[in-house]
Amino acid sequence: MQPSVDAIEAERFRQFIMGVTDYAIYMLSPQGVVITWNAGAQRFKGYHPDEIIGQHFSIFYTDEDRANVRPAKALAVARASGKFEDEGWRVRKDGSRFWANVVIDPIVNPEGELLGFAKVTRDITERRVAAEQLERAREQLFQSQKLEALGKLTGGIAHDFNNLLSVIMNGLELLRMARDPAIVSRSIDTMSRAAQRGAALTQQLLAFARQQPLLLAPHDAAQVIRSFETVLHRALPDAMRLHLRLDDGLPPALLDPTQFESALLNLVVNARDAMDGCGDVHLGLSAVTLADGEVARLPAGRYVRIDVRDGGMGMTPDTMARAIEPFFTTKEVGKGTGLGLSQVYGLMQQCDGALTLASRVGEGSTVSLYFPALAASLPPA
Ligand SMILES: Nc1ncnc2c1ncn2[C@@H]1O[C@H](COP(=O)(O)OP(=O)(O)OP(=O)(O)O)[C@@H](O)[C@H]1O
Ligand SMILES: [Mg+2]
Numbered sequence: 001m002q003p004s005v006d007a008i009e010a011e012r013f014r015q016f017i018m019g020v021t022d023y024a025i026y027m028l029s030p031q032g033v034v035i036t037w038n039a040g041a042q043r044f045k046g047y048h049p050d051e052i053i054g055q056h057f058s059i060f061y062t063d064e065d066r067a068n069v070r071p072a073k074a075l076a077v078a079r080a081s082g083k084f085e086d087e088g089w090r091v092r093k094d095g096s097r098f099w100a101n102v103v104i105d106p107i108v109n110p111e112g113e114l115l116g117f118a119k120v121t122r123d124i125t126e127r128r129v130a131a132e133q134l135e136r137a138r139e140q141l142f143q144s145q146k147l148e149a150l151g152k153l154t155g156g157i158a159h160d161f162n163n164l165l166s167v168i169m170n171g172l173e174l175l176r177m178a179r180d181p182a183i184v185s186r187s188i189d190t191m192s193r194a195a196q197r198g199a200a201l202t203q204q205l206l207a208f209a210r211q212q213p214l215l216l217a218p219h220d221a222a223q224v225i226r227s228f229e230t231v232l233h234r235a236l237p238d239a240m241r242l243h244l245r246l247d248d249g250l251p252p253a254l255l256d257p258t259q260f261e262s263a264l265l266n267l268v269v270n271a272r273d274a275m276d277g278c279g280d281v282h283l284g285l286s287a288v289t290l291a292d293g294e295v296a297r298l299p300a301g302r303y304v305r306i307d308v309r310d311g312g313m314g315m316t317p318d319t320m321a322r323a324i325e326p327f328f329t330t331k332e333v334g335k336g337t338g339l340g341l342s343q344v345y346g347l348m349q350q351c352d353g354a355l356t357l358a359s360r361v362g363e364g365s366t367v368s369l370y371f372p373a374l375a376a377s378l379p380p381a
Pocket of ligand 1: 266270271274310312313314315319323324328329330331335336337338339340341342364365
């Protein structure tokens with residue numbers, strides 16, 4: 001009798017499956033016993049069809065997986081949900097492991113009776129190894145960047161503290177010998193400035209290391225600035241002036257006053273350093289309504305904006321691009337740690353606000369901080 005067209009097709013298809021070498025494709029009985037075995041299965045798992053047909057497929061699993069009855073669970077899931085898919089370690093005949101992508105489909109007849117399972121396995125060890133290598137490389141890069149940052153930090157800070165300590169030691173030496181009250185008072189001043197700078201530096205480091213949590217609440221920014229004004233004035237030498245232009249009747253802004261003050265001080269000190277010991281620093285406060293994405297990634301809404309503007313040396317585009325990086329500084333060793341702007345930037349992120357820089361070499365810089373504004377009628381939180 002001639003075989004039917006269907007039977008010929010089925011045989012061709014069977015041969016096609018049996019010849020596939022990139023995938024292990026085989027069938028399991030309803031109980032999980034291997035009943036067919038293609039070339040790919042032989043290639044990946046190392047068993048000849050004679051050795052494996054008739055064995056239970058749990059032989060491909062690791063001991064841990066077998067102890068956790070994962071083979072039986074896989075069949076149960078495939079049976080219940082119509083498909084089982086998984087990635088995991090599987091074991092070759094020689095005991096070596098490979099990382100497999102596994103799909104199990106139940107095969108049922110039209111009456112819904114389970115005939116067995118079709119199982120397709122791919123060896124994706126290479127892909128996994130490549131992904132792991134990439135991950136390791138990334139991790140190493142991250143570590144080395146951290147180390148580099150730490151190196152810069154310790155170097156810069158050791159210098160800073162050395163300078164401050166030598167100022168204090170020289171001052172003490174002077175005090176030991178000086179009889180002139182003018183000299184005594186001047187060296188006490190110098191020493192106390194050095195000690196203050198040391199304390200500020202430690203504060204900055206602590207804040208940086210601890211990433212202090214914020215106490216965000218609605219505040220009148222103008223009032224916070226006014227109460228901090230004297231400190232800001234004191235940060236500037238005599239020949240420099242600080243001008244405040246604070247709009248009245250601004251909506252309350254969501255901020256942490258202490259952190260806000262330290263941000264202002266950072267910006268004013270940067271303005272001071274950008275100028276040659278004389279000139280004006282302008283501090284402006286106003287409310288603005290922004291469209292979505294008009295400033296950085298801020299959503300549309302009302303914001304309270306603080307501008308700190310100086311007529312100093314300005315920044316090159318390169319400097320401006322890196323200014324907020326932690327430890328980026330163009331100041332000489334001992335003059336700057338490069339943490340000021342990065343701290344202010346971090347603060348603005350935490351406040352759901354933004355920091356923007358505008359600058360031209362030789363014409364000065366403006367740093368703007370945007371704090372989310374609250375409707376004026378809201379009671380303080
Ligand atoms: N107002 C400004 N004018 C010109 N350059 C500025 C100004 N503000 C910041 N920069 C540049 O950005 C760099 C980084 O500033 P940042 O405040 O983070 O660190 P720093 O002032 O160098 O050190 P630190 O603030 O830690 O003492 C500065 O070294 C400077 O090159
Ligand atoms: Mg600074």
